[in-house]
Amino acid sequence: MNSGFKNEPAHLVARSDNFHRWRSRKDLFAKRVIGMGGLVVIAAVLLILFYLVYVVSPLFLPATMAQKSIGSNPGWSQDETVFLSLEEQQQVAMRVSRNGIAEFFSLDNLALLTSATLTQGSQEVTLATEEQGGSGLVAVAYDDGRVSVLKHHYSTDFSAGVELRKIIPSLEFPYGTDQRELVPDGGITGLAFSDSEAELVLAAAASGGRVRVEWNSKQENFLSGEINLESSVKAMQVDFEITAISISQNHRWLYLGDADGRVHFIGIGGMTENQVVQVSDAGITSMNMLLGGISVLAGDANGVVTQLFPVRDQENEYSLEIIRRFESSQAAIAQIIPEQRRKGFISVDVTGNMSVYHSTAGRLVLQQQLADGLPSALALAPRASGLLVVNKDGSADFMDIVNEHPEVSFASLWSKVWYENYSEPEYVWQSSASDNAFEPKFSLTPLAFGTFKAALYAMLFALPLALAGAAFTAYFMSPALRRMVKPTIEIMAALPTVILGFLAGLWFAPFLEENLAGVFALLLVMPAGLLVFAWFWTRAEWRIKNYVKEGWEPVLLLPVLVVLAILSLQVVGPLQDWFFAGDLRSWLSHEAGISYDQRNAMVVGCAMGFAVIPTIFSIAEDAIYGVPRSLSDGSLALGATPWQTMVRVVLPTASPGMFSAVMIGLGRAVGETMIVLMATGNTPIMDWNLFEGMRTLAANIAVEMPESAMNSSHYRILFLAALVLFMFTFVVNTGAELIRQRLREKYSSL
């Protein structure tokens, strides 16, 4: 279009060609820059979407594992490895051998760092076991029935700088170096122990059905700080073959697995058998406690690992329940190793097939066949990021495990999960943890439920007001009044939600609690009173009627509404209270058994309804106003009353637009944060009760995001919640927008 500048006015021609070249170059440049502007918007939307997906995706990526050989020590094949443990940095490991050598070695080259001899005389180590939870305590049982308790400890030497730090292992005997005589005649087949602030409990199973529990209460010497143990031994004789033994962390229960597939639930206090649970039809081959010492994991000869824990019933009686099964192995389970920081565990079967599970998620995270079959010992790193294996031939392998988010599965996010210490499977969101042993509960279901509950009550409040108001404003209202009403509605839309939330929480919630009956009376008194007024107004022959022109009824109704509201709150409310023993509020909680929170769904419904009214109102009003006049005029000309025209002609035409208004309003209600945050108690409960609160996805993000560690499972799950919100509003808005575009085309064709 600037090609014909030869014919341009003289003052332009007078300039040089350079100037025109510069002009067209400028034009091209502007075109490019502005073209990019459009792309930026698309890019922004896509960036948000992809970034959310990018953060969320690791939750659903499979775990991986890479095996590498780290050398071989010929001596180890002579003196079999009984026990293995790994230190946090995965640089140093400890090994206890059959002949009683406890040694620390470097993982780089299996070089020996320090060693000590545990055995006395001709003793041999039968087995050794580590306390769950990463305390570093190890109990070693000898063939003569004696037991040592020792602790591996690591300190870091920074003297050569941070990069060259050295890990210095040491072996400690916190309860003395003396061996403890646990089973007098020897023959220990299983050993379990647990340590706490107050006591150390050792339990051993020995051949011939002997069970012995040594109970040591700790007495601290105030002067020296030394800890003395005061021991008492409890013994028990059972008539089955004990194949595995475990002890709960609260030191109340002993679990014995037998060769017939049963787990015996034994109270330590009286050494009495409380219950026998048939876990499997094959024998129990291995048992261990999950982190936290509440759940016991029993592996059987079929390769199934069963999780059990004691469940408390209403009479405060505990019974051992089978919670879930992990069935990925085919052969007898040889060993179960719990993780030290999470509720995950590793099982190895006799063929050397290793499985990584997570208990809460109830899923198999990873499975791999160990190259050299069943090893003599294996150790899991404290962060569960590596596995050390020492084989029978003295060779050692190390496996890097990348398993960041085992606790997330579709089931753990959306289905009922049976959590530890719960009496039945439930939907629970409880992400904050006091310690590692806490089982995080990441069920999004109560949050999604809360979101929809809040949105539902908000829509219940908003829809009648917004749609009816829009219909009147678009169709019946006088243009002059309409010009005033529309800005008012815009102001309503602009009110910050933090202010609505604050008023809802600090003013409306107490107000509602005080005037509950009055507010309910409003629902009855308002429409009835209005109709009565309208009837008399149309019938009466007052002069004042001349002043109210048609289309100005809303102004006329303002004082009527105020009077009716005062009437409801001041007269009918108290009257109604009279029926409900003087106070509807206390009647609800005392007589009807409906619990009442001050900040409840009704408060949220009203406040959030207030927030979405203008959205729905504006869009619906546009849709109705856009209906071509010819349609309604035709209907009126045929003798239909204005209302009949409205309902039969105008509304059906505008209904897609009104539908999209409702959709957009719903999208807004679902994503609203501040109102819900301030106007409810934010407890993630699942209950439709109008008088109880909820926690929504959005409020949950606002509450928990700031203290969530970057890239933790919790962080990613919160991102997932954001992604769910994003996708929901994306779908709803796109749908609504498409409907509106089609409606616009329809109008223009009419």
Next chain:
Amino acid sequence: MKTLIKWVADGTPWVWLNAAAVSACILLVVGLLMLIGVRGFGHFWPLPVQEIVYQQADGSEIIVVGQIREHEKVTAMRLRESGLEVAEGSEFVTRYLIKTGNRDIIGQDFRWILEPAIKSIGKPQSMVVFEREEWGVLIGRLIAVRESGQLLEDPDTWGEFLRLLTRANNMRDEIRELEKGRIGSINYRLERLRLKQRGLELEGKDEEASLAVIENDRARLQEEYNVLEENLGRLYTELRRDAIVVTTSDGQEHEIPMSSIIDAHRPNQMNLFGKLGYFLHTVWKFVADDPREANTEGGIFPAIFGTVLMVLLMSLFVTPLGVVAAVYLKEYARQGLFTRFIRIAVNNLAGVPSIVYGVFGLGFFVYTLGGSLDRLFFPEALPAPTFGTGGLFWASLTLALLTLPVVIVSTEEGLSRIPRSIREGSLALGATQWETLWRTVLPMASPGIMTGLILAVARAAGEVAPLMLVGVVKLAPALPLDGNAPFLHLDRKFMHLGFHIYDVGFQSPNVEAARPLVYATALLLVVVIVLLNLVAIQVRNRLSERYRGLES
């Protein structure tokens, strides 16, 4: 009867109900604005101090002194249930919420009293309400003034007190200027020196010479600091020189150092003009002062400042981007599937919940971009984050993204109101498309752009949820704009009016005492936002008027 049936059959009742829905919406808006207005302004109006002789449950009489904040009717039954004795035969009892102040003496700020138990009530002229640095207000009678430990004999105690108060306030200003201004500046420069040294160490350039320069600077600053410190100490001793003696409702005398008193007034002696003056005075203090006592007392200046600065920065980002995108959509792009797709994208951006922007801002801007910036440009400060934590810059960027659709939609609307003839005229005269746009179209569309910007500002000023994730704090130690180079500290955390409302109203330890302040803050925010919106509506209306003529 027949007419009634016809009336119903016509559907007239439904029309009336529809009309009532409009009235209800209007009533809700107006009622809400009035509620905030009344409660918000009520915070500043001086209330008389009542001296009430009150009979307690055990029959003994005490004197309660305070301001009546609220009264309500409660059923006698509810009071009886909560263990209070109420005379038989009365259905309802009025009870008053009295702000007694004197939290340090009585242990609480507020108490409820029942009307039947009030023996007598009076408004003694001599009652003074003192505002203090901590423990809230003190209400009592001013007995004596002590200057440098000497009891002043002057009969005009109040006059003497005011003289000392002015002196104390001047000194306090001086102290604040020293602490926040000069000592703050020295601390800032010391921190910069530390970072510089650490930076040199990291780069391996920590030679003797450069270290000596830093050490030299540090010593000089330290010296400067010592002088100021000494000054400060002297000012503090001076400030603590005077004291007043006050008797409280329990009849006890309390000696209160002037250093803890900020302001005082005698509401019972004020006439209407006095009250009006005091009202304006407190409004000004509210707007211009820093918050005290965990934000439950004092002003909200830093929150206003933070909000304004954040919104300004956001406008800088959002205006060019939004205008360019709208111009592309309207003037350059061929209308078709692609533009339709962009419009839907814009619409979606507008519908995305604000908290999602917060999550995105935290993850992408703060952690990803900010973390990289820190590693690249601020390694000396690590592990303490510079841009790797929420701050002014990221907050305004997040909100720019959030308000982008508002600007785009409004600008597009402005552009589409310009008749084709104007563009064609310009092009026919030989102007390039860019020249047409720059000289003709954009100036004419500027009211539309302004509308969009105003609406974006209003939206940003009221938005809280995303800000909670990307840099708003309840109490910022320093303003993001100060006298230390580079003056505008984009990495600093800031305070925000909306978050202030949330924080003080819901997280504060003393919600009851803080509530009036929250109403006042809400009022300020609402006034600003409503004004902005009204201006936007006006601009838009005038715009549509202007082009109506052109189109015909």
